[in-house]
Amino acid sequence: MSDTIEIGKGYIAWAKDETTRGKGASGGFVTALMVAALEKKFVDNVLVVKKKGVYEGIPTMTNDVEKVLNAAGSLHSAPVNLAKYVKKSGKVAMPAKPCDARGVIEQAKRNQVDIENVFLIGLNCGGSMSPVPTIRMVKELYELDPASVVSEEILRGQLIFNTNDGEKAIKIDEVEDKGYGRRVSCRYCITNIPEMADLACGNWGVPKDKFGNATFVQVLTEKGVEIFKNAVDAGYIEFESASEKSSKMREKIDSTMRNLAEEWHKKVFSEVDSLTSSDRLAYYIDVFKNCIDCGSCRKICPVCACGDDSKCLQMEYEDDSYKLSMFHMVRLLHLMDSCIGCGQCEEVCPVDIPLTMIHRRFAERMQSRLGHIPGMNMDTPPFYEVELRS
Amino acid sequence: MEFEPEIVAFCCNWCSYGGADTAGVGRMQQPPTTRVIRVMCSGRIDPAFVLMSFLEGADAVLVTGCHINDCHYIDANYKTKNRFEFLEEMVDELGLEPERLRLEWISASEGEKFANAIKEVTENARKLGPSPLRREGVL
Ligand SMILES: Cc1cc2nc3c(=O)[nH]c(=O)nc-3n(C[C@H](O)[C@H](O)[C@H](O)COP(=O)(O)OP(=O)(O)OC[C@H]3O[C@@H](n4cnc5c(N)ncnc54)[C@H](O)[C@@H]3O)c2cc1C
Numbered sequence: 008m009s010d011t012i013e014i015g016k017g018y019i020a021w022a023k024d025e026t027t028r029g030k031g032a033s034g035g036f037v038t039a040l041m042v043a044a045l046e047k048k049f050v051d052n053v054l055v056v057k058k059k060g061v062y063e064g065i066p067t068m069t070n071d072v073e074k075v076l077n078a079a080g081s082l083h084s085a086p087v088n089l090a091k092y093v094k095k096s097g098k099v100a101m102p103a104k105p106c107d108a109r110g111v112i113e114q115a116k117r118n119q120v121d122i123e124n125v126f127l128i129g130l131n132c133g134g135s136m137s138p139v140p141t142i143r144m145v146k147e148l149y150e151l152d153p154a155s156v157v158s159e160e161i162l163r164g165q166l167i168f169n170t171n172d173g174e175k176a177i178k179i180d181e182v183e184d185k186g187y188g189r190r191v192s193c194r195y196c197i198t199n200i201p202e203m204a205d206l207a208c209g210n211w212g213v214p215k216d217k218f219g220n221a222t223f224v225q226v227l228t229e230k231g232v233e234i235f236k237n238a239v240d241a242g243y244i245e246f247e248s249a250s251e252k253s254s255k256m257r258e259k260i261d262s263t264m265r266n267l268a269e270e271w272h273k274k275v276f277s278e279v280d281s282l283t284s285s286d287r288l289a290y291y292i293d294v295f296k297n298c299i300d301c302g303s304c305r306k307i308c309p310v311c312a313c314g315d316d317s318k319c320l321q322m323e324y325e326d327d328s329y330k331l332s333m334f335h336m337v338r339l340l341h342l343m344d345s346c347i348g349c350g351q352c353e354e355v356c357p358v359d360i361p362l363t364m365i366h367r368r369f370a371e372r373m374q375s376r377l378g379h380i381p382g383m384n385m386d387t388p389p390f391y392e393v394e395l396r397s
Numbered sequence: 398m399e400f401e402p403e404i405v406a407f408c409c410n411w412c413s414y415g416g417a418d419t420a421g422v423g424r425m426q427q428p429p430t431t432r433v434i435r436v437m438c439s440g441r442i443d444p445a446f447v448l449m450s451f452l453e454g455a456d457a458v459l460v461t462g463c464h465i466n467d468c469h470y471i472d473a474n475y476k477t478k479n480r481f482e483f484l485e486e487m488v489d490e491l492g493l494e495p496e497r498l499r500l501e502w503i504s505a506s507e508g509e510k511f512a513n514a515i516k517e518v519t520e521n522a523r524k525l526g527p528s529p530l531r532r533e534g535v536l
């Protein structure tokens with residue numbers, strides 16, 4: 008049956024092993040695929056998100072099957088980006104939300120990663136949450152002791168927290184109306200299905216009778232076919248072709264999510280959109296005044312690969328009296344063609360500068376002018392190829 | 398005192414600096430508002446230099462170089478052109494008036510073109526007033 012896996016097709020797949028299936032977010036397909044890749048020496052290492060309770064996850068590169076099994080399941084409040092944890096060290100398989108996959112691709116363009124050696128097992132993503140606000144939400148909105156929560160999941164538009172005494176579910180819309188919920192940058196992100204990865208896995212489109220016990224897998228590249236086949240041949244995974252109905256359902260949810268994201272985009276950007284240009288400058292001067300020069304946004308950025316000799320640091324003088332810092336000017340400039348909107352800068356900013364929103368304001372206009380969307384493939388922006396007429 | 402703008406003009410060694418020279422030698426009238434920064438090629442002008450000029454207090458910045466296909470380093474002014482697009486978007490999004498930034502290709506013989514560019518940029522900057530990015534207080 009393994010030879011029926013084809014690029015472009017959708018499958019409903021799950022881990023054969025019952026424990027893995029139970030531990031996984033939806034059928035343990037991703038975990039079983041990575042375990043098979045390790046055990047059959049198809050890859051040297053895998054990158055997973057090690058769980059530290061419900062509210063924290065630590066990206067870990069490992070070849071220990073036990074660790075991979077323990078990492079099964081989706082951590083919605085571990086807003087990590089995995090791109091910078093991949094190094095040029097043999098073959099690697101990794102789960103990848105769209106922003107993880109796009110980050111890896113941008114790192115590969117900057118020669119930090121050998122893309123041929125990285126198997127991107129894409130995860131659909133409707134968004135992730137920040138740990139601290141999530142803990143506050145559990146206390147205030149769910150009226151639960153955050154420490155008593157044993158697991159969390161998103162099912163049918165509801166955000167559910169499980170404790171030993173049972174579960175408590177609230178609709179995500181309601182959660183977000185009350186000011187809690189997903190990270191702001193996730194709300195207006197329109198890339199839910201990682202079409203730039205080798206496989207795209209998620210629970211959207213899984214038929215009712217299998218819901219929670221299987222994943223919809225879209226095969227996107229030859230590499231995706233290979234790693235999928237490896238796991239099937241090794242006997243770790245079972246699958247069937249996805250029905251037309253399943254694919255349609257998945258597409259429909261995706262388009263609903265995109266529309267919602269566009270609404271959020273309007274909401275989030277409206278405040279600055281409504282300013283006159285001179286007020287906008289005053290706004291930028293004002294928000295960047297809060298910067299304490301910690302440099303976290305630069306370090307965490309999954310696109311930047313400059314290291315400690317970066318121009319943004321070298322052109323910044325702490326005792327200048329500029330109205331805007333050169334550090335941010337250079338970063339805004341450099342990310343205009345390559346910002347993927349992952350939200351990491353905003354996430355780590357200790358003084359809560361809405362950095363991702365600001366970077367997107369600059370990047371969206373440049374990327375539409377260039378007709379270039381970063382992180383989608385190995386294409387460099389068009390201006391890299393200098394034309395010479397004779 | 399009437400406001401007199403400060404203009405930074407980046408000129409490449411081989412063409413536009415020659416153009417500035419020609420304007421001087423030909424005694425073409427131009428306002429004394431300009432600080433010329435001479436670089437070997439317009440391709441050396443990092444957009445960050447332009448942003449830094451604004452932060453240092455320039456009321457307008459003029460980027461100049463050889464005409465397309467005349468660059469002495471073959472294709473470097475194509476890169477200038479591409480980089481300038483980033484600057485245009487940057488300046489516009491920041492909320493600075495677009496007239497404060499200008500790109501001109503000027504050959505060594507085009508003294509008049511250089512003088513006119515300086516005149517126009519100065520005139521525009523006079524109308525706009527001091528740049529909102531100018532530093533405040535005693536410098
Ligand atoms: C934050 C998040 C949001 C998601 N939203 C959607 C959605 O809206 N719609 C949809 O169809 N599918 C979504 N998914 C994907 C879905 O939850 C499952 O991951 C997917 O169906 C695969 O299931 P599985 O049982 O095969 O995975 P598993 O076998 O459970 O393996 C999941 C792998 O993901 C890794 N992982 C866990 N948390 C993260 C994280 N925060 N970032 C990166 N990797 C992580 C784990 O280390 C593990 O290796 C989301 C996943 C995440 C992590």
Ligand code: FES
Binds near residue numbers: 411437473
């Ligand atoms: S030498 Fe004049 S632009 Fe390159």
